[in-house]
Amino acid sequence: MWGSFWGGMLLALVIVQLLVIWSIRRHRDPTLKIECDSPIEKLMPSLSGLTLGTAVGGNRVEVHENGAFFDVLIERIRAARHSVHFETFLWKDGQLGRRVADALIDRAQAGVRVRVMLDAQGSKGAGKDVVERMRAAGCRVTFFHKRALRNIGVLNDRDHRKLVVLDGREAFTGGHCVVDEWLGNAEDHRHVADVSVELHGPIVHSLQGAFSENWAGETGELFIGEHVFPTLEPAGDVLIHAVYAKPENSAPAVKILHHTAICLARKRIWIQNPYFIPEPDAIDAFGEAVKRGVDVRVLMPSTSGSDNPMVQHAGHRNFEKLLKCGVRLFEYPYTLLHQKIMTVDGAWCALGSSNFDDRSFEINDEISLSIADAALAARLDSIFERYVQRAKEIDLDSWTRRGWWHKAKDNAFYLLNELL
Missing domain, CATH: 3.30.870.10 (Endonuclease Chain A)
Incomplete structure (x- = not known):
């Protein structure tokens, strides 16, 4: 009898806790x-x-499609001189993942500050050896919302952003994931079609701020200075x-x-x-x-x-x-x-x-x-x-x-x- 009573009380307590977590985490949906x-x-x-x-003018936007995007991105990462900030949801070990990792490792070994934010769920297949190689080279790699008791209320909240900021002066965002299927030119069912953009101008500060939001939330680190938030002159005429x-x-x-x-x-x-x-x-x-x-x-x-x-x-x-x-x-x-x-x-x-x-x-x-x-x-x-x-x-x-x-x-x- 007492076993059933305490079992029922425990179940009720769990239900109440789940409702509290849901109530805290939910957004109003007007x-x-x-x-x-x-x-x-x-x-x-x-x-x-x-x-x-805030909408800011003076920007330039370049569109990159399909696998050609990564040719441009990796080239620009290798040209970074001060900081590389890389954030993505989906990274799977493979040819593309190793190419991106090699570029990040190259910059870290050259003394560039490399910060990498990966979603713990989406990037769980990034490959332990790849992550360890990046960390050993000096890249700071952090996983967003890892499975842990302290994250129980936010485990369903995922970092789905795809975002790269280089030297605080140029940025990339869009839909591309670090998975081999994103290579090629969408020529068949094994090659994904996608679009991302390359940005120059004052809008880059906003994307740097977006990266900082989750980076600070996971690591506590606040980065400042000309190497990450430089003065940005107009680079075009697009309002964003x-x-x-x-x-x-x-x-x-x-x-x-x-x-x-x-x-x-x-x-x-x-x-x-x-x-x-x-x-x-x-x-x-x-x-x-x-x-x-x-x-x-x-x-x-x-x-x-x-x-x-x-x-x-x-x-x-x-x-x-x-x-x-x-x-x-x-x-x-x-x-x-x-x-x-x-x-x-x-x-x-x-x-x-x-x-x-x-x-x-x-x-x-x-x-x-x-x-x-x-x-x-x-x-x-x-x-x-x-x-x-x-x-x-x-x-x-x-x-x-x-x-x-x-x-x-x-x-x-x-x-x-x-x-x-």
């Missing part, structure tokens, strides 16, 4: 609303203010703000950015994203955009192209509602399209690490760039157009007639969408 008739490219001060940042803040008492900034952009669109919204599982309020916002005459299109991998078909099935759960709203959906079957891009009205774009799902918008640490530049938006739209030519557009009538097993998987995996 229904976001906005009314405005101004064009999005004129609203950068508002977009940056709402997302707890970086979005990454996750305040405890409001919706995360990345979610606010994407939702606001949908509500401001007047002509078109084109999205490229590997994991597209919009929340109900986002679906409603897409529907309202279509009613305003906005051309809304989404390009994503199909289950055959995805590295995680369960996520695609979770997204399928709301396809019927999206199609009825007038959203056009395209699935690419040949490989994983991993770029995370949204363009609006051919004048503005968001690009970074964020997927279009609950995990990225509510849980992960992410970074997105909000950029007002018609030339860049056109370049990103051309990437959309290149892949969509070989994609299959989803038809509402045939979609509603898909098999019961397909529908069962869609509904089952949707229940797990925040964990996928």
